[in-house]
Amino acid sequence: MSDDQSLQRRSFLKATGGAATALALAGCTGDNNDDGTDDPGTDTEGTDDPGTGTDDDDEGFGESDRTLKLTNATMSTLDPIASTDTANGRVIQQVFDGLMNYPNGEIEVETLLATDYEVSDDFTTYTFNLKEDVQFHNGDPVTASDFVYSFERLTASSNSRRAYFATSAMGIEHETDSDGNYEPGTLGVTAVDETTLEVQLSAPFHSTLPMLAYTAFGVIPEGFVDDTPGYDGEIGYDEFAQTNPISAGPFTFESWETNTMAEVSRFDDYHGDGPLIGGIHWQIITDSDARYNYGQNKNADLPPMPTSKYDPSKVTIEEEDDLGRQRGTYGPMQNGETAEYAAVPTINTYYIGLNAKNVPKPVRQAIAYAMNQHEGVEQVFKGRGEPAYHFSPPRIYPGGTSAYDEHAEQNYPYGYGESRLDDAQQVMEDAGYGPNNEYDITFTTYTSPTWQGLGTILRDKLVNAHVNMNLEEAPFSTLLNRGRNGNLSAYSLGWVMDWPAPDNFFGQLVPELTDTDREGGARGAYLDWDDVEDGAVDQMSSAWETVQNNQAPTEDDAATRGEAYVQMEEAMWEDMILLPCYHRTDERFAYDWVDIDPYGAGGGSRQKFNQVTIGERS
Template sequence: MPDTNKLSRRRFLKATGGAATAAALAGCTGGNGEEETTTESGGQEETTTEQQTEAEDSGNELSGSVFQRILSGTVTTLDPVAATDTSSGIIIQQVFDCLMSYPDGLPTVENELAADYEASEDFTTYTFQLEDATYHDGSAVKAADFAYAWERLAASENSRRAYFILDSIGIEHETDSDGNYVPGSLGVEAASDTELVVNLKEPFHDTLEMLAYTSFAAYPEGIVGDIEGYDGEMEYTEFASKNPIGAGPFEFAFWEKGTAAAVSKNEDYYGDVAQVDNVRWQVIEDDTARYNYAMNENADYFGLPTAQYDPGKVQVDNVDEFGREVGKYGPVRNGKTVNYVGVPTLSIFYVGFNMKKVPKPVRQAFAYVLNQDQMVEEVFKGRGSPAYIFTPPTIYPGGAQAAESKVEADYPYGVAETDIQAAREVMEEAGYGPDNKFEVQWTQYNSGTWEEMAKILRDQLASAHVDMKIEKADFSTLLERGRNGQLEAYTLGWIADWPAADNFLQLLNPPQTNTDQTGPISYVNWTADNGDSYQKATDAYQQVVNNPAPTDEAQAVRDEAYVEIEESNWDDVAMLTIYNRKDETFWYDSVNIEPFGGMGPSRQKLNNVTLNR
């Protein structure tokens, strides 16, 4: 039987290129991807007062100690298979448990609801023994619950992550003549109440890492009836918004959409019972309002908007083996010096283009004028590193040095420079000019810092015959419009679901970008009609799919394909990369909390947090 800790450590080092450069993120994200943004936007101090009053008047009172936090984005659902945004995932992480987990957000998987496991020699069959655990309703966690929950992930109309289980990890299943999943055919068996057998079509290099994602969480069999064979013990909307039942260290307390959410400790948790009675999140999308809320000490743990951030106030006392910078920051506006952690995360923040609506010359013009280095230093105040490839450098084939060499040798639009002349030329070759400008709509989340970057691009592009209009939208609206194919140029980020290049490059697999289909993973609509490298990218990603094994031979094939996908994106500019973020979080001395790891704060469970007040 594999040694879980050794296997995790080996994979971690392979993924990151060394302990000192540990990094990772979690799924689709807006301005920052986590609870608090690293960006700045306009706003009035009164916003905080209004939101505080609304929450206080809601009637949702919590008894006992409360760990106060902030969410910068709207929670959309509490259903693990439906959630794609980070704010929802943060709550789900506390309420639901999976077979595996990333302790404190470190990219080293460990057992969670899995007490033990065995893998077959060919890595196609995994047998899990379950912990003696109960759900929040008092019922026992059983292997059949996983079979049911994963069937929902594969077959429910509410699932947004079916490709995780059917394609990415590739659990055995049948398809019909149109290639659609045949309900009930999933290769997951409850051999007994405590033994779960999982059969893969072929070995997958990050099986355990995938099973730590909250889409694979357990909940009672038959709780909702959105798949064949189940009528449901409750209505779907009740489960997804009012009564989510999991086996996590916290039970759901309340959720007021757009205002606040809270969880309360699970006294019967099979692991470490929470030290705090409650965790409460205030939802504040405006950066200035979030800053005021934290400075008034209404939040114990928070981020600082870039407008109020001063890199000169960071004092790093220690950099640990995982690359986490730990120290102090201050004084802040209220005179306090707060605790600080900065973690380089496996993240990518980018501009995506709906290629059906934005022609290639326009996309290339964007690439020529964008100076990533300038944006990171002048706009984002050095809170990250400039990105010229979509894969975070530490998990690029060959590591960060190989990524840097590739960019220096082959990036076609200029590294650390703005080339307005080249942008103008590519537009004029396409027939555009002073009297025939191309109009493009830029849509971003509510962030003044990203708007500052947008204005720089807008002014530069004006000299290259591109008329760029800027609009802002809340995160959930932006995602909805993206799924419906209504965006033109848009800003988003990606946080690692598992620490491997294919987790990022799946966003550049052309067939998965079609907004005419259900659940596109990105919104660029990359086809042969709008991209010269469409077929190259499609074929390369198929090579990744065809060589999923955890072997050196398969890894070599995947690595070659990863590079081809990056080159294809450079050629067609489906997505224009901006930067890889360093997550920075701050907290008052009243809180004792382990620094989060490279998977980011959204992956950190909070049952070991203590309060000193």
């Protein structure tokens, strides 16, 4: 890039990544993940775990054929455009490479299969120069035409759950039919030559480069799968999604047995550094206690630590780096070993969704009055996070963590750090409820003793407010399907960043996208917020429109978006369709024979393991 282009890139990253910089300076999920928590996550959500390790290079560390042994809670697909949860993402991240990457899950993106890029003065044209002599796992060369196909497949395939990344969020130029559906073959992505790719946006988008780091934009060979209009396909969809995913990542796929295990092996012709290990094995174990025991028996190199087994008094912090990552030790564990320990606040929000069609507003408000987020974090989640009062996590909230705290303390209407049971009772009685007219509601959590514990606290408090809360658990996939189709009232869920900006979170709350009556169910959160009358729907919709109309990566547009984000937070509070509970801090526990870099605020599911080394196991 020229000096002018370099300056433009720095300005772009400053405008788009200001929240990320604040994160570095300041320090749909829901899966039972390897970082030791009980929380899975759509999208993201959970993580594989933040990094720990050892610098001991004289005990067998270095390149080897050893296999990194991990656990996973579930797995449903190997297709990056179909995956919407971090359990799949942990495996997909190791197999698929794209233009950009979050190095070790840190937030400031870097080039991966691109060598550099140029951005037009109006921020609508991105030109990427690709690495030369890069091979797919099947030996085919990676060219710009492969990216054109991969972007087209993301947008046009009936199997894609992420088409909106390209069309709605990033706003790549395209045409639609009379019903507003994408017209295949019209996407503004062009192969200028074999190593030059051009992406044309219809308008500026402030997070274009971070978006391209998402695995949904991972490259596969041109015309490889038979699910994309205009391409014949070499293999069937099920074969690709289950047994033969091909990309250019550091590891090649080996095998996957449903509910049992998945394996990848070293790609010797990888274009980047490493890999330094022979492969990775994930043991798929649904039950969190069984995963814990598996790790304590030293069958996993990064032993899971569910909250039910976690003891905060066993944490010893030895250092904190400039990204806010704390490192030290944890132990002794049940097996007598002391693990290397790392913790990092990642960009996520866990919440209770309250479907507006199924739960009257007074009941939604009473639940909010009964909730004490501080109490939940300390008593239920054992301090493994921060109390949540906004949907935007603190590190991407407009103005950063201090602005987040100030706005919550001064404006949250349901009680900051306290339960207001008198107000809960009053709002119910004003609506006609009482001892002889209680409201029955079911709170559905994914399989998690911690969320059931939080539900128990709420249930006991709400008795005084004429709300009879019943608790039930459901498998994570079942919860998602029921929610999407409007068959939940109150439910536990979370959101982990796809890209580090509040619009990634609030895109789930656009009222029309929360409609569970639409064909295929809700595309956003399962809230039916569009059914609310005389509430804050108009405020939310108006603020969202402001965000959409001010997408340029400039300081002025960023300021305008920031004001709109705060308006959306307050609209959410007003109608109480989503009750923020906590922002999880991810933790990694590692045996001392593992040398693995710590990950950043993007989470462990964004970390590639090509630089991991494994010493002699004890």
